Amino acid sequence: MRRALLSCVPLLALAGVVVALKPATSAQPPASDRALMLSYVPADAALFLYADAPAVWNSEPVKQFRATDKATFAKIEDAVKAFGSTVSDLKHVAVYVPQLKNGPDDERLGVALAFAKAYDKKKLEAGFKGMVRKGTEVQVVSASETVAVVLMGLKKEFAKPQPADGPLADAIKSAATGTHALVGGMTLANLPDELQRDDLPAQVRVFRPLLSAESVTATLDAGKQLELNVRVRTKREAQAADAEKALAALAKMIGDEAARELPDFEKAAEKEADLKPVVTVFNAGLKALKGAKFDLKGTEATARVVLPLEGLPVAAAYTAAVKRAQTAAAANVSTNNLKQIGIAMHNYHDTHGNMPPAAVCDKKGKPQLSWRVLILPYIEQDALYKKFKLDEPWDSENNKKLLDQMPKVYAIPGQKAAANETHYRVFAGNGAAFEWVKGVRLTDYTDGTSNTLMVVTAANAVPWTKPDELEFDPDADPTKQIGLVVNGRWQFVMGDGSVRTLNKFPPKDTMKALVTRSGGEVINFDF
16 A cells, blocks of 8 residues: 555645645636546545645745755656646646555555646556556546546546445545645545454554544645644444544644654754744644644534644744754664665675775785775675776776766765765774774774774765775874764764764764774763
């Protein structure tokens, strides 16, 4: 299921950037296309989501998002082009999963689309085929020259309008009115049976009345305020009463979790001024959750949450949140890089009986190529390794041609380093973890592998094949050689393969103790 949903990501990306920010007073396109498109959605679908695309894309807040995050929105536009269309041509999107009983293996998905002008059926089909798993059948049903229904793994019975009666009938009708920016729904009976078992984990047991309901639907709208309305339909009034309590418990849980996260954001905002709008929006969201209204009406339980938008720095908060997410992603990539490098070092040791030398040296001991070349076979780059001439320097005619083939594992996202340069370097010589000519055995790390630096993020980047490492001088300050290059943080991998991230450098003496493999120092990590 998760894989199949990827096929509609580019077309639903508009909804993913706060679909609800559609002006409530925007002119509605002709209802006929929207109604025709929605007639193909089963009223008992396990999952259903409808989004009005153009009003979102052209709304003032999203225009601000587009101006401040051009790269992301350019990718969205390019992704839509792969389907033979443009963002401006897309009017409505509805995604539905008829049944989801078998979990991830149940990859059957429908996407209904309404365009402003005639679409190219072949390009649309090719675009979806390029997104789904190989072997998944993709069929494009032409409901009209501007309405298409894409069936992925679905049988021919879904190639025609579906019966209008079912648990999601009201949600589909709400979408057809054109008065809501986003409409979603779930038919619980068509979700995995595990969700309705008696032995649910304790932390989710309180929400069981929601999981045993007939359907859960929601609408999201915005003008001067963002308004979320949730409706839970049950079979009996007593069940609806339990569902109302469950909705209140869910809102409280989300609010409590957000309140726990808020102090971290506030503390970060003291150092990073661009995070202040995030804190403002965060507080407004908490207030909205606390003011949520819950109600009962026969066999239905409802919840209403209202977030005033006027004066709220939503665009600035979005920009700051994206930047923070990118920063976190870059740090995660670097952490994973160092883990892979650490594993490669140990695998090299298992094969050769020692760590790689800091460099491949010639007969006179002159460094020729970096250790980063030697571990290529252990980072799944054996073919690249075989292209090198180990008896020639890094900038020889043959080896220099390979500079631009630097593996991604040596790159840190967001760095200004050249495409063939890396900040991942090692300390070498004078008792450090690495020596220039001969590889060191792990048993020689008498200080302990968990107390000895293996690879660090250095202050300066170097060509990845060049044997330019951090020469360890016991009389100098090694902190001058390392750098806070991972979004203002220093990262390193220890001899045991563990990766650490610090916001500041250790004291000079502690750093020296970390560099040496057998200095006998006692290391205090409280810095």
